Amino acid sequence: MKIAILGHGVVGSGTREILEERGFTVKKILEKREIPEIKDRITDDFDEIISDEEIKIVVETIGGLEPAHTFAVKTLKAKKHFVTSNKFLMSEYFGELVSLAEENGVSVRFGASAGGGIPWIHNLSRCAKTDEITEICGIMNGTTNYILDAMERKGISFSDALKTAQSLGYAERDPSADVDGYDVARKVALSVAAGFGKIIKTEDIPTFSLKAVSLKDMAYIKEKTGRSIRYKGFAKDLIGGVSAFVEPTLVKAESLESRVSEM
Numbered sequence: 178m179k180i181a182i183l184g185h186g187v188v189g190s191g192t193r194e195i196l197e198e199r200g201f202t203v204k205k206i207l208e209k210r211e212i213p214e215i216k217d218r219i220t221d222d223f224d225e226i227i228s229d230e231e232i233k234i235v236v237e238t239i240g241g242l243e244p245a246h247t248f249a250v251k252t253l254k255a256k257k258h259f260v261t262s263n264k265f266l267m268s269e270y271f272g273e274l275v276s277l278a279e280e281n282g283v284s285v286r287f288g289a290s291a292g293g294g295i296p297w298i299h300n301l302s303r304c305a306k307t308d309e310i311t312e313i314c315g316i317m318n319g320t321t322n323y324i325l326d327a328m329e330r331k332g333i334s335f336s337d338a339l340k341t342a343q344s345l346g347y348a349e350r351d352p353s354a355d356v357d358g359y360d361v362a363r364k365v366a367l368s369v370a371a372g373f374g375k376i377i378k379t380e381d382i383p384t385f386s387l388k389a390v391s392l393k394d395m396a397y398i399k400e401k402t403g404r405s406i407r408y409k410g411f412a413k414d415l416i417g418g419v420s421a422f423v424e425p426t427l428v429k430a431e432s433l434e435s436r437v438s439e440m
Contacts, residue, residue, distance in 0.1 A: 178233045179204040181226045183248055185212060185219075188262065189238035204232055223248060227255045237261040246270055253277040253285070262289035268363040272376045291317070291364040301371045310372040314411040316437055317364045320348045320355040321387050321408040325395075325425075326438045329405060334392050358384035358408070358423040365410040365421050373414045377421060385424040404428060405435040 185208040235252040278285045288298040327338040342348040362382040404427040412421040428434040
């Protein structure tokens, strides 16, 4: 079984190295740049990958919605397995891609899109087969947790904590996906699909930005209640629907969440 990788940036090149270390064959890599060490496997023609009968698995590492969505649809229609860590893609098109995979007798694997190191989605899906999962909640974003922990322990402002996170490579130049909760909302949507077997749209999840939390707020809450603030995603399975939201939340000092420091 041979593999193709779409993209050869940080994620794509790292994926190729891990696969090859474990004995897998990466036959084709979709990439526009010239990369001397793998030039014999580079192609800028996606159809060349789709038409190759030896390639059974396509791994997408491009990110974003397009052309990732188009590539995903064509991959599944060509009866090839599709693997991605693209939470944006999967949260937007989960239903369509899973249905296409079922119709063509192949699989969509997206475990790395949310809590891949745990692995969260994999374990959630396994548990859902034997147990009834009714509620999901937790800290789902390392960047915002770093910011809140730095504010609490070091007494620095939100903006200074964010700048530090960016300098360390924890936060993007445009941090809105993290601090405005879009990243967590997408992970909540994927967790709902895996745990409840229901599909919800990311834009339908009420999401409250972390930007509203000030150092003064944290100090007041700590003084009056002894609690900390953590940025959490929530989902509850209901008859006929799902309740889901993302917001800064007060947690008790003795709770596991309050002890999750930095990343």
